[in-house]
Structure formats: structure tokens, C-alpha cells
Amino acid sequence: MVEIWTNQILQGVLLGGLYALFAIGLSLSVGVMRFVNIAHGDLIVMISFVLLSLTGGLGLPTLAAVAIVIPISFVGGYLLQRLLLQRVLGKDVLSIILVTFGLSIVIQNALQGVYGADIRKVGGGAIETATIPLSGNINVGVLPLVIFISATLLIWLLDLLLYRSRIGARIRAVSDSVATADLVGLRSARIYAIAMAIVGATMAISAGFMAIWTNFDPTSGPSRLLIAFEAVVLGGLGNLWGTLIGGIIIGVAQAVGAQFDAAWQVLAGHIVFLAIFLTRPQGLFPKY
């Protein structure tokens, strides 16, 4: 009995690593640009479909496909911010919500038009089924472990980038006050675009792992967005390590819920989020 629950919680923590990966990009755009990109989940799903084309259509190995997609997403993020989001960032809040919402609808339906509504998955090779036996009946999958470690590493790197590098200092300056940053000669539009490019790269990484580990279809973006949003809010806005904890909480809640009844998995995550949010609306580790 104890073993079942320990196993379930352990799997939940590892699942939380994937959720944290979804949420890192959102956490950055929330913390730096102070807006919620409603198309976040759909952009991740779109990149997964690109990976599907590269691996399935062109026959590239998955790792090579991810390596190609990361720089493309970096540039894509830069252009998205520069050409579209920057135009509405200064306007009222309604505009930025509706532009990203419109983008989300367009991506979902374009994917459906191009790829059809089928549920897809990208093959990852031997790593998918490899496990490490811990004790008794508790096994840890290699892939989930790799994902969890990658999430932790990525957060550590981004934390270093934001708080220990020149560009990080600039990003934080613009984030604190656009007007003041412009006054001391920073080009805020460009710095925002660089931040969004970094978000794009994190999206590509999470898309790569998501495509191997879980099924996806053109309409799975919103559910990814909601989970990412919950992880970000639970962890506290703008706190990257908090986002990891938030992701783990959602992951464990889902795993424990699924242990009661498989149909309760997603609902359990939402309910735990709402319960914690009601008692701590500022998140567990608020930065601001």
C-alpha cells in the first residue's frame, strides 16, 4: 500500500518536471513582460507538430530535429514579439489578451487544417521504455527522469541568465520600468524581443519532450496553457524556482487523483490548484 502511494507520488513529481517545462516560458513572459500569452500552449503544440514533420516526414532523428527547432523557435519568438505583440503591449489590457487569444485560435485551426485532428506522438527510441528499478515495485522511467533534470537545469540556467548576466540585468531593468529603461538608453522593444526569443527556445525544448512523452493533437494547446498557468500562479509570479514547485504540486495532485480513478487525473490537478489559490492568492513563493 505504502509502496503504491510512494510510487504514485514519485511519478507525479517527475510529471511535474514536464509541467514545469511548459510553464518556464510562461513564467518568463509573466515575470518580465508582465503579460499572459494565451497562445503559449498552442505555440508549444505547433512546435511539436513541426518536430513530427521533421522526424516523420524527413526521417531525421528526434534529437537532431530538436536541435534544428530550438534556434528557429528562438528567432520565431523574437519576430513574434517584434512584429505583433510589441504593437499591443503598451495599449490597454484587453488588446494583449485578445491578440494572443486570436493567435491561439488561428494556430489550433491551422494545425487542424494541415495535420488533421488525429492524436499524434513522436517516437523517441529506446529511451522511451528504459527504466531504472529502485526498490520492490518502484521503477523510474529514464525519460521522465531526464525531463525532470532538464527542467531543473533549464531553470538554473535561466536564473543565472536573469540575475548574473548583462542581458539579464537589462531585461530586469526594462521589466521594472520601461520608461526609465528607455531614459537610460536601453532599447526596450529590442530587449523584450530578446526575452521572447528566450521564451521561444524554452518552448522548443518543452515541445520536444512533450512530443516524445505524451500524445498531442491540434487542440491540446489550451490544456497545456492551463497547467502552465496554474504552475506559474502557484509558484508565485516571476519566481522561476517557484514555477518548478508549482509544476510538481500539479503533477503530484494529478498522479494521486489518477490513483483513485483514472478519470479524476486532470480534475484533481485543477481542484488542488483552486484550493491552494484560495488560501494563498499571491502564490507560495511570491517575488513581488
Place this chain on the structure above:
Amino acid sequence: MTHFLTTSYSVFVGRLLLACGIVFLATGPFLLDASGMQVMTEFMLMLVLALMWNLLAGYADIVTIGQHAFVGVGAYAFFGFLVFGEWNPYLSVLMAGAVAMLLAVPVMVIIFRLRTAYLAVGSWVVAETLMLCAGKLSAFGGGSGISMPVSAVKQFGARIGERYAHIYWLALVLLAVVFISTWLLMRSAVGLGLTAMRDNEDGAGAVGVNLTRSRVLCFLWTAPFLGLAGALITLQKLRVAPPASFSITEWTVYIIFIVLIGGVGSFEGPVIGGIVFFLLREYLAEVGVWHFIVLGPISIVIILIEPRGLWGLLRRFVPGDLIPVSYTPSALKGTKTEKARSLAASTSDVLSQS
């Protein structure tokens, strides 16, 4: 020569068109066949949803992506009271509104802790949670839903044509109540505050508009109407199911497009948007998913160019509102021209001195 649009005739013509529309709606069942009646019923219900979303997003600055939650809750409540409770059919419809309003209180407690885009996504989380919960109700057929029993359906008319006309009248009454009551709300002191909030929220707060109270009022105002619309939608579809009754596409995405295209933050906007949307839909229905791919960029371009939509575009020329929600300040009215002149003169004096 002044352009036609810039004269007050344009306002007159606009109001005439509006009046024609009202007459058309009021005589619908006598003019239309069954399928026409169904489309018009759907149009009226979508217009109710659009008016409500516009009240929240356009005035009270509450942009929700979770409006479908209350539609779905209304649908399930109506079904429960009518089929399981065997209540009077009209009472069941009203109870859908009451349940939606009751539920609005806890939902508000949750999402009002968030602001702006966080509130938008937060309302989506709440709607998703409610939809998943509805899927756990085994009496309502769980995740796959349940059809209305024939005996319950027949209470609204034994023959199909009769029933369609019946639902049409119910939808028309709902639309009329929503339209007139919301118009009166906008004409009241609260509405004046809401208009001020639309134009400048900080300014409105500074001159004494109670922002929180206005938001709470608007949210509680919309919930029962959304629930009532949900009940009538169920009557049209004759079944409840989580993904259909809580359809984000139909009750939120389409509604956002309608309000956005017509013009957010005006009374005319949702009406114009609704008409344009239904005309577009007739032509775009054949192209499947691609109609979203058309609607999406249109709405993004609208936000970039004219955030107040088609009505905002027209309103640059048309000198007045078709549906007047604001008062002309009494100091500027014809009978008090002298007073206005002296007021204006003294104001310019003050300005020139400073």
C-alpha cells in the same frame, strides 16, 4: 457638401434599420419556416451572450474566457429541474438563471483575486473545472451526456413547428429583457460610472466611482442571463453533454469574435457584430476549420487598427449613438444655450489665464 454619414440623418437611418430589425424579430414566427426560426433563435441567444460579454469586457474591465461556464451550468440546472425534479417548464428555465447566479458568488470569490489577463485565464480554469465536474454527474450521463426525454420535450409543444415557435418567443423575451434592463443599467448612475471606467479606469476611480462594487454588480448581473440562455440553448439542442453544453468555441470564442468585430465597449457593437457573424457563418460554414483562420486574423487586425470595431469605424463619421446610453449634459441642451455659452466662455477665460 457634407458626407451623408456625418449628418444627423445617418443616425435617423440607423435607428430606422434598428426598428426594422425589432419589427422583424417580433414577427419572426409568422414569416419564417422552421429552419429560419432555428437560426434566428440561435442568433438571439448568441446576441444575449455577446451583450453580456461586452458588459464585462467592454465596460467593467473583466475579460473572461470562461463565460461558457455559466451557460453550461444553466443548461445542466434546467435539465435537472425539468427532467429529474419534474418542475414546471417555465420555472425550470428560471431556476437555471437562479442557479447560475448562485454559482457566480463562489466563482467571483476565486477569480476576483486575479486581474486582467490572469483573471481571463483564471476564469478559464474555473470553467474547465466545472465542465469536468459536470462529466462526473452519472445521472446526467457522465462524460457523454444525455438526451431530453420525449415527454419533457413535448411540454414545450407537441409538434415540431409549434415547439420551434415557442422557443423562439422565449428567446425573444430573454433578449428583450436583457437588452432593456442592461440599457437601463447603463443609463443609471452605475452605468455612468461604468462608461467612465471604460474610458479611463484610474480617472473613474479618482472621481469616486466604486470600481469593486461596479465589477461585482456587473458579474452578478451577467451570470443569471447566461444561465437562462443556457437553458434555452438546451431546449434547442435537446440534450446536455459536458463538451457541448460547456462549449468554449460556441459560447466564448464566437462571442468574443462577435463583440470584437462589431465593437467592444458600445451598445451597437454586439448587435452589428452578431449580424456580420451570422452572415459570415452562412458563407464560411462550408470551409470547416478555415473559417476560424479567417476570423482570427480579422480580429487581430481590428485590434491593431480600430480597437472599437466596425461601430468604432462608423462612429468616426456618424454624429451620435443609435442606442443612446449617455446623456447630453443639460448645460449644452438647446434651451440652456446661454448658460452653456457663458460656461464655455468662463472656462476658456480660466484656461487662457493659466
